[in-house]
Amino acid sequence: MDGERKLEILTGAAKYDAACTSSGVNRSALPGLLGNACSGGICHSFAADGRCIALLKVLMSNDCIYNCAYCANRASAEQPRATFEPDELARLVIEFYRRNYIEGLFLSSGVTIDADTTAVRMVQALRLLRDSYGFNGYIHAKVIPGTSPQVIDQLGLLADRLSINVELPSTASLARLAPDKSIDSIFTRMAHLRDGISNNRQNLLEWKGRRESRRSLTAAAGCDSCATAGTCTGLAACRSAQTALARPARFAPAGHATQMIIGASPESDYEILKASAALYSQYRLKRVFYSAYVPVGDAALLQQGFAADSNDITLANGNGAVQLVREHRLYQSDWLLRFYNFSVDELLNPDAPFLDPLLDPKCLWALRNLDLFPIEVNRASFDELIRVPGIGVLGARKIIQARKAAQLSFDTLAALRIVMKRAQWFITCKGKYRSGLRFEHDSIYHSLTSEEARKRSYRQLHKREQASRQLSLFEGEFDHKGEFDHKRESEQIGLLC
């Protein structure tokens, strides 16, 4: 098989994986090494579906022995199979990187022979990259289910970010759809990552402390002016500090993440977000990625089986277009949980467990809490401002900056890039509500939802989805629009590096 065909197969097999961000770690360039990493992340291209391309996202191999029902690479699927040689992959990364095509590598794999054999192959490729080719750019490696802790530790010293997929929002669904994967092992490995990362942080901190104390020691002893430049072993205290001076290697400095498939199993949005919140707090994850599931072929049957014991068939068993919007709403909610100080129970509850496809989650929350509004933009605190639909973190900062100089009016707000279509309903300027608007639930709801409906034209989405009848393992990180862009943009497009 020629290299080009191989690349095509192993890219095609990885394209449904959601994570492609290169963010989370700053590593400055070093003379003699190729590359660096910017914590904001940098995109390098945009695919025809509008998703960002930051990393060379491929599988080491799609030749999998497992049979997860939702996955296109499962053993029983008829598929061309391919496997990269470690050096072949490393060379590809280097050559792409040198041309500024990519920010680094995202490496996952199907399970060939067994988990450790697969993971060791990945380690080989990463080691070549780091040690033989002097690659200093970004690497995200997926931990194959069942990999032993020792091999994970090797991966963590080579990669910037690791991730283990929980795959499904509940253990029941996992047992049903991914029978080969041991649920316990997923969570014990996640805990292993969490501990590895925090121990490493601790070690780095202690090392910094040692370095500092040595600095003050040498300063006090006048080593700066000494010709041996601090390498002498004359001072007892200095000697011990010196032996402990080697900087500990960094272990997954960009943290760890996970991914969940949405819509292959019957959990509600409330349950999904609860699961995410638990993952964030228990395992200290950097990100949870959501991926809309599109059933086809024999996998469609799997869903009908679920529909029977599901309470809300419309969403759990919705078509692909609905799942895509749902994925988008979940990302928005996730954002609110992490950056806007919302809790899951503020957004949803067991009696109203689904997000509204026509309303973004912040609007949904604001409409349920109209008694908190309208708020006065010239006085509201930062925390109040970011809860207003249409005002993001950046917008709130601009408002606070601008109002120091002059009172804000509805006209001037627009110049601050506030989404007035949404914000206007929830604010007053200089004590006045916008003339012509009625502060009343139904008119607000009507206006906000018709804006949404126009924007995302459901019928079109639906058609598109029907045209693509492929089975999807992992669905892409759907691009967020509107105010959620701000944070995302800065995550992808960090101006300063």
Next chain:
Amino acid sequence: MLIYTYDGSFEGFLCCIFEAYTRGEDPAEIAAAQGLQYRIDQELRGVPTIEERWQRVRAGIHHKLGRLTWQKLRACFCASTPDKEMLLYRYLKQGFARGRVATDDILHPDILPIEELYRSVGNEQQRMIMFARFAHIPEGVYCATINPKHSVLPLIMDHFAARFNVQPFIVYDEVHQLAGISERGEWYLSAAEGLCIPPASFDDQEYQQLWQTFYHAIAIPGRRNEKLRQQFMPKRLWKNIPEMHPAH
């Protein structure tokens, strides 16, 4: 009508600020001497670029308005907007008169244009960092041709010089006829009128081809979203982005 002319450099522009400030003048226009169209009603004054003067203005900006504002002005000077000097001049006039209160007043008619210009230049800078594509030419140098709407080359060279310190490279801005040349982490700019970059090596064409293969294989079929793609990757830049060219 009093017009200041200067050598087109940022330092030269700062000397115009010095001139206006020390003489208590209010020029109607500040323009680079080169390419200026002289009209009969204009009184031209050539402002010399003198280090001691621009250093004083620089120190003044740092002291009164802070390092971030300095960076902002530096970036805005890279804009290709014809009246950028006057926008910067008015901004600085406000800044020197009222201090940070003025620069916080982001809705003020003399402040807002610079805020917007900064945003525009910053976006362009970021786009070039994302989309500059290098090709390996037979001489062993990596070359990228870019066509930014603002002259952002000076703002992106630090990034590339650090990242690609193991490979000598040239970034050529074909719109502003400027080249950034870098080796081992150091870089400098050079005027480059009509620079002709040799065709890519055979190896390079192979990697371009592989990159195109990857680019097409990573998209999810049936979820085409042209609007979104172009929103992030404007069509005007496609000519220098190899994956946007039809397959060989």
